[in-house]
Amino acid sequence: MKKHYDTVSVAIEKLRKLGFTEDFNLKENCLAHPPDMIKADDFIIVDVYRYEGNSDPADEAAVYAIESFSGIKGILVTGYGISSDSASEEILKKLNIRE
Template sequence: MKNHYHYETVTEAIEQLREQGYTLDFNLEENCIVCDTDKFSADEFDIVEIYRYEGDSDPADEATVYGIQSKSGIKGILVTGFGNSSDNSMTNEILKKLKI
């Protein structure tokens, strides 16, 4: 995993990851990673980039942005909340399966 940059906002991190080829939008769903109608096992992906943001005044602004890539070369972005704004049990279980 490389983490050479710090971006001021989640939006800026996403824009820069898109420029680096992370074009798909991934979501978490019951022990898998989802993109549109496709479902993938977390074991198929590695975390390549990671950026964490904490809201200055609102805990709901807390998020982590992941640039993830599959072993077959599929690249995309996964954004998760943390703290009060996340489903910690699901997020933690899937993130344990992703390799850093």
């Protein structure tokens, strides 16, 4: 069951306790998981949490709980809305959200 967390930092803390311990970064059409580059087709998005800044649209962020088909679990934090970039949107469209 998905829960909503009050802030990005609380979401990250709770997801880490659930085993999402790796920090993912976007790079080209892959998720960077040092030292590897993992293709988007090898991951699913388990949950997504979106946050909007109270006074500044630039404070919008999304926290993704991601799991690879090989069992690697981690977190990806991106901006969205006015804060997003085209590379982030492109790779996130390729990822599947678990039903």
